[in-house]
Amino acid sequence: MAETKSVIGTQNKKGQTFTDPWKMLHDAPRTPSFFTGSEVIKEAVRRASCDVMIAYPITPQSEAAALIGELFAEGYIGDYFRGESEFAVMSQCAGAAFGGARVFTTTAGPGTMRAMENFPMWAGARLPIQMIVTCRGINSPLSIQPDTLEIAYLLNTGMLVWHAETAQDFFDWILKGYMVSEEPDVHLPLALCCDGFFVTHTKDVVNLTPTDMCLPPYDPYRSPVPCMDMECPPVRMMRDPFVMKSNYISYATHASWQQEIWAAVERSRKHSIHWLNGLIDTENTDQEILIVASGTAVSQGREAIRLLEDEGVRCGLVKVKTLRPWPEEEIREATKNAKHIFVPEFNVTGWLAKEIRATIPNPHRVHAGPHVCGGMTMPPEIIVQEIKTALGMKSFSLAGRGS
Amino acid sequence: MSKERIKISEDLYDIMPSDYQDLVKSATYGKEDRGWKDIGNSKELIEQHSLCAGCPESMAFRYILASLPNPEDTVMVGSTGCTSLVFPMVAVHNIHSLFGNQNAIASGLKRALSVRFPDRVKDVVVLAGDGATVDIGLDMTLQAWFRQEKFTTICFDNELYANTGGQESGLMQKGFVAKMAPVGKLFDKVRLPEIARESGCHYVVNCTVSKPSLVEKVIRNAVHVAREIGPTYLQLYTPCILEIGKNSMEGLQEMRDSEKPTERFAYKEYISEPAKQLLAEMTAKEKERKAAAKQLAGQA
Numbered sequence: 001m002a003e004t005k006s007v008i009g010t011q012n013k014k015g016q017t018f019t020d021p022w023k024m025l026h027d028a029p030r031t032p033s034f035f036t037g038s039e040v041i042k043e044a045v046r047r048a049s050c051d052v053m054i055a056y057p058i059t060p061q062s063e064a065a066a067l068i069g070e071l072f073a074e075g076y077i078g079d080y081f082r083g084e085s086e087f088a089v090m091s092q093c094a095g096a097a098f099g100g101a102r103v104f105t106t107t108a109g110p111g112t113m114r115a116m117e118n119f120p121m122w123a124g125a126r127l128p129i130q131m132i133v134t135c136r137g138i139n140s141p142l143s144i145q146p147d148t149l150e151i152a153y154l155l156n157t158g159m160l161v162w163h164a165e166t167a168q169d170f171f172d173w174i175l176k177g178y179m180v181s182e183e184p185d186v187h188l189p190l191a192l193c194c195d196g197f198f199v200t201h202t203k204d205v206v207n208l209t210p211t212d213m214c215l216p217p218y219d220p221y222r223s224p225v226p227c228m229d230m231e232c233p234p235v236r237m238m239r240d241p242f243v244m245k246s247n248y249i250s251y252a253t254h255a256s257w258q259q260e261i262w263a264a265v266e267r268s269r270k271h272s273i274h275w276l277n278g279l280i281d282t283e284n285t286d287q288e289i290l291i292v293a294s295g296t297a298v299s300q301g302r303e304a305i306r307l308l309e310d311e312g313v314r315c316g317l318v319k320v321k322t323l324r325p326w327p328e329e330e331i332r333e334a335t336k337n338a339k340h341i342f343v344p345e346f347n348v349t350g351w352l353a354k355e356i357r358a359t360i361p362n363p364h365r366v367h368a369g370p371h372v373c374g375g376m377t378m379p380p381e382i383i384v385q386e387i388k389t390a391l392g393m394k395s396f397s398l399a400g401r402g403s
Numbered sequence: 404m405s406k407e408r409i410k411i412s413e414d415l416y417d418i419m420p421s422d423y424q425d426l427v428k429s430a431t432y433g434k435e436d437r438g439w440k441d442i443g444n445s446k447e448l449i450e451q452h453s454l455c456a457g458c459p460e461s462m463a464f465r466y467i468l469a470s471l472p473n474p475e476d477t478v479m480v481g482s483t484g485c486t487s488l489v490f491p492m493v494a495v496h497n498i499h500s501l502f503g504n505q506n507a508i509a510s511g512l513k514r515a516l517s518v519r520f521p522d523r524v525k526d527v528v529v530l531a532g533d534g535a536t537v538d539i540g541l542d543m544t545l546q547a548w549f550r551q552e553k554f555t556t557i558c559f560d561n562e563l564y565a566n567t568g569g570q571e572s573g574l575m576q577k578g579f580v581a582k583m584a585p586v587g588k589l590f591d592k593v594r595l596p597e598i599a600r601e602s603g604c605h606y607v608v609n610c611t612v613s614k615p616s617l618v619e620k621v622i623r624n625a626v627h628v629a630r631e632i633g634p635t636y637l638q639l640y641t642p643c644i645l646e647i648g649k650n651s652m653e654g655l656q657e658m659r660d661s662e663k664p665t666e667r668f669a670y671k672e673y674i675s676e677p678a679k680q681l682l683a684e685m686t687a688k689e690k691e692r693k694a695a696a697k698q699l700a701g702q703a
Contacts, residue, residue: 051519052511052515052518054511057547078514078515078518078519079515079517079518081514081550083507084507084542084543084546085542087504088504088542088543091500091501091504091508091511091512092507092508092511093511093545094508094511094516095498095500095507095508095510095511095512095513095514096515097511097513097515098515099512099513099515099516099519100497100509100515100516100519101477101511101514101515103511103515118504121501125500155438171556204492226496228478228497228498228512228629229478229496229516229520229525230476230478230495230525233410326482332530
């Protein structure tokens with residue numbers, strides 16, 4: 001076995017020091033900066049030691065993809081180019097990951113859907129690509145407004161799916177995401193989602209790690225499947241082709257492989273807990289009324305709780321950080337005291353409420369809503385109204401209030 | 404990878420399949436003048452396959468793999484189709500991803516390998532059927548050429564969707580009656596070699612695989628030009644004898660009939676000026692090498 005030498009403490013060609021990721025994210029000094037979410041994506045990628053980034057314009061992720069182009073021009077990324085469509089971009093990302101590169105890309109809404117065939121392929125090929133999904137409407141009539149319906153389609157691709165609430169989440173989770181998805185027992189792609197515009201286009205104070213520190217580079221030989229670079233002896237991959245028809249063993253092979261992908265998603269759980277300090281965050285879960293949400297609906301829920309407190313109604317909060325792996329046990333535990341569970345969502349179907357209903361005992365406790373969709377904002381008042389209506393309390397509609 | 408890496412740990416030697424032992428002992432890795440004449444004498448990078456008896460594609464596969472100038476550092480990218488039945492038996496790293504995205508996969512792969520191994524040659528060769536190359540994957544085929552990606556694209560043109568049972572494809576001849584072309588195909592065979600030239604390919608050949616020496620030459624040229632200059636494209640007629648109603652012994656004749664001067668697979672070659680210069684330099688060097696070897700042999 002060849003002797004391997006740690007790169008921690010050495011410098012890359014830009015003079016950044018490869019730093020122990022835990023120390024970088026927990027011990028290094030942080031500088032408060034006033035940035036948009038897109039700018040924060042750029043700052044995270046600057047520190048992520050990415051080899052290849054492939055871009056395509058689609059609102060609202062275009063700015064992030066363009067800003068990462070600036071990083072390439074500055075020499076922070078090995079290669080960067082614009083692909084011809086989202087399907088092609090995700091295929092190009094796959095090729096780069098097959099070749100042993102740390103890969104980053106971004107997408108949004110209809111682009112996510114156009115590229116969809118690639119995502120189960122990424123997972124099946126164990127490619128730890130990180131993709132930022134800046135969610136927006138996907139259905140006709142055309143919309144470019146925020147809407148999280150596309151996350152529902154990603155949930156069963158075999159990818160890890162995380163849902164960031166804020167730009168600060170984004171900064172930290174992009175870096176932590178590589179740490180989880182590149183673990184040999186995981187080695188799966190990560191869809192790191194946020195609610196487009198609300199996060200990408202608004203400015204917030206974000207605490208950044210020093211620019212002269214970066215993640216250690218990706219080691220493709222920790223992959224559980226061969227890296228396609230001809231650096232390990234080639235083998236004939238199978239005695240018989242996978243796809244030979246009427247061959248029971250090919251079905252069995254495929255079936256066991258699918259189960260292995262989902263087992264890898266489960267194995268990511270312990271790493272995600274370690275890096276994200278748990279799969280959920282909770283506040284006051286001893287209350288009988290709970291709001292359970294992901295993404296920016298968490299922020300709106302937090303504000304609704306403050307408004308309800310003014311009226312003497314106490315309410316707890318559960319922030320779901322990872323959708324895959326799904327925090328089943330954590331949600332069961334957090335909701336065990338709740339008589340009413342409200343799940344506000346920025347989509348019409350209520351996929352998060354359905355997941356929660358399928359998870360907990362006495363699922364009739366779940367009130368799926370309020371839902372806003374098509375890009376509408378979710379004023380905290382409508383969450384308050386939903387809760388008060390369900391509790392039989394008198395409330396005025398927003399229209400009736402004249403606001 | 405160097406050829407020295409292709410060896411078996413002594414502790415594991417006994418349990419390795421004989422197929423693999425043979426590959427390590429007597430493949431043509433590292434042999435400078437490897438070519439189709441090694442077939443049958445050296446362990447081949449492909450032996451068994453599950454293609455139909457007499458399938459010209461299997462001949463093409465053998466000639467191509469025997470002619471790669473640098474198999475120990477070549478990665479191939481395939482696509483869905485009959486080729487994906489063969490790739491599992493190919494002893495170089497190969498990727499099957501989705502249908503039609505082979506040139507996009509190769510773009511990312513080549514760039515990643517260039518980033519990771521800036522001082523070494525890693526060849527990428529795409530090999531897909533006409534459905535993947537010219538129909539569903541045409542956008543990605545062309546855009547890879549526009550971007551001047553440095554890899555070779557080989558299209559196994561059998562003029563239909565063979566693996567799914569003989570449906571109409573863009574490279575099918577006009578008038579050919581096929582499944583999904585019940586009254587005959589209504590438009591001409593897509594002129595991809597001409598499009599390839601106009602799209603920025605530096606070496607383009609349209610031919611059959613009836614002559615192994617010719618296949619060997621064009622493969623070497625295409626890989627070397629792609630490595631040094633830019634994209635290259637080979638369109639090789641590998642008729643699906645099953646779907647055009649031929650017997651297993653008639654594939655070779657079908658190709659010979661189709662490569663006559665007035666036929667659609669008459670040999671066509673386009674070489675850009677930089678590629679001409681490169682190939683001339685390579686030919687001169689090869690002559691020098693052979694002359695030196697001859698002189699050395701004479702002295703001995």
